[in-house]
Structure formats: C-alpha cells, structure tokens
Amino acid sequence: MKPSQFAKGFKARPDTTSSEKRTALDRLNAIDGIVDIQQVSQAAANGRSSAFVADNETDATAAHESEQYRSWRRANRYTTGQVIELPLKAIKPSPFNPRHFYLKASIAELAVNLAKQGQQQAIHVIPDYENPGTFFVSDGGRRVRALKEANKEAVKAVVVDLPIGIESYKLGYDLNVQRDSQTVFDNAVVWRRFLDEQHFQSQRELADHLGLDESTIAVALSIAKLPENVMQEMVARPDRFGSNMAYQISRYHAARGSDATLRLINKITSDDLSTRQVADIVKGRASAQDAPKPPGRQRYSQRLEIKLDGVAVGDLKSYGEDRLELRLRGLSREKRDELLHQIETMLQANTTNE
Secondary structure (H helix, E strand, O other), X not given: OOOOHHHHHHOOOOOOOHHHOOHHHHHHHHHHHHHHHHHHOOOOOOOOOOOOOOOOOOOOOHHHOOHHHHHHHHHOOOOOOOEXXXXXXXXXXXXXXXXXXXXXXXXXXXXXXXXXXXXXXXXXXXEOOOOOOOEEEEEOHHHHHHHHHOOOOEEEEXXXXXXXXXXXXXXHHHHHHHHOOOOHHHHHHHHHHHHHOOOOXXXXXXXXXXXXXXXXXXXXXXXXXXXXXXXXXXXXXXXXXXXXXHHHHHHHHHXXXXXXXXXXXXXXXXXXXXXXXXXXXXXXXXXXXXXXXXXXXXXXXXXXXXXXXXXXXXXXXXXXXXXXXXXXXXXXXXXXXXXXXXXXXXXXXXXXXX
C-alpha cells in the first residue's frame, strides 16, 4: 500500500521521542521568541530581520532541521525565525489546513484593520519543495485572506520546518483550539476528506493519529453529511451549535431535508431551544413549531439580533426585570477586545455615577 501524505509526515522525524511529542508547538513557540527578539533590533522597515547569520550551524535548532529545510535555508540565506516579505501570489493553502470555514464578516473586518494599521503579526509558512518559490500556509490563513481582500501584494512571514502532513495538521489544529476558532464543522469537512482521499484507512486509524475517541470522529462524520449551506448557518454560532446539537440536526436533515432543517436552525436560534428539545423534535416527541419548554427555563422578554457587516454574530436578550444576556461569537480578536473595553468603560462610568 502506498504510504499516505499523513504517514510521510508522521515518520518525517524518526529521531522524535515520546518526550518530544510537543515538538511542533514548542518549535513554533521558540520561533516566535526569536522573532520577538529580532524585531526589537530590526533596522529595515520592510519586515526583514536585521539579525542575519546565514549558515549558523551552532544554532540549537540546526540539529533538528530536516534536510530539505536546511538546504532551502542555505540556498536562500535564511535564518530560522527571520521575518521576511513574500508575494501573496506565492502563498497557497495547505491541503492539511484544519480550518475549512472562514466567516466573511470576520475577514472583511480584518481587511479594514490591515489596510489601516498594516500587518502586525507574521504568518507561518512551509516551503513547497516540489514547486520552488511557493509556500503553504501553516498558520495565518485568515490573515492571508484578509490581505488579499485589502488588495495587498505582500505578506510578512516566518518560514518554518514542518512536513506537510500529520504534524502540520496537528499543529494548526492545536493552535486553533487554543484560540477557540476550531469548530466541529471544520473537523467534519476535513476529517471526511481525509478518509475519502484515503489518508487514513478507517475511523479508528484517524482517531488513533489524532489522539481522540473514535466516537468523536463518528459524530463529526455524521455532521459531515450536511450540505455546506446548512453548516454555514451554524458556523457563526458555535455557542449554540456544538457537536451534540449539530449531530441532532444531521439526524433531522436525514429525515426531513434541507429546507425543514434550515427552518429548525432558525427556530433554535430565535427560541433558544436546548439540545434535549431538538432531540425530542428529531424523535417525533414534539414538533418544530411547538417544542416543549423544559421546567424552570426562563423565557426571554426581548431579543435583539446583532449583526456585523450583515452577518449575525449573536444576540442581546432581556429576562424579567433584572437580567440582561449578551452573547457574541465569530468576532476577530481585535473587535472582541474593542467591544470588551467599551463595555467595561460604560459599566465603570455607571458605577462612578451611582
């Protein structure tokens, strides 16, 4: 059997021990540390590091470099961790990108920010050794999309030493989980593709490689049967549509089709239905028009849907006489921090006035 790309990636470091299982994240963190140090003393305004030692074989990372990366680094006189500018047209998505869905509103907002302030954080790329001069995105796909939307021609990047395969996928997956930007819908689409393209021969093999329960893979693959337009309706609301809710919706879709499923999704959002309520609808114990309310569940008195650039990102609900609930998801980090600061300022002002 021909080895898959994943298998190649997994075996690319035969000297890797169990104690070095963290190597991908540690290596990236080390690179970021080098970048921070270099940028302090950066002399050039074009994003290139002034700390330049082309063939420094005494570097602690040199012993762990792959032969391909070392050859590329020497040929291009590149120092590990160096920030360089690359043409955007030379950047392409990795076939093992853990993300599949990108919110248009989030990309548009970041594009405006990049147009005003420029790129503040370098992306990470991997050389495509079979097509010299081109690079796969390892981390920063959202920034690349935003830069293109802002009509930029170049991107600041750090070139990292990772094989395209299981290690690069796991690294991107771990980073996205830390940022809370990886969704069950990304997993569903990507894991289904991995199996369809026979990078893994079974759900169990995929689960073993990712260190997950096989049941987690099975649920995601059930969700993967949903059409993308149905998944798109839920991607922006991961707080409402986690794996359990999405699984129930996939069961409902199998029985009722897309139109009815889209109506159910709207009702879940507007009426704040619980997973148990939706499960009852799927089992036929209740209708989508008259879902039972769980005992003690308080019904909101008012609801305001919040949109950014025409895309729903959450809602503001009032309950009774003394409760207000704001829920927003799918925001860029910059927009989230800006809104948080505004809310804190408003609350502090009210406290002072009292």
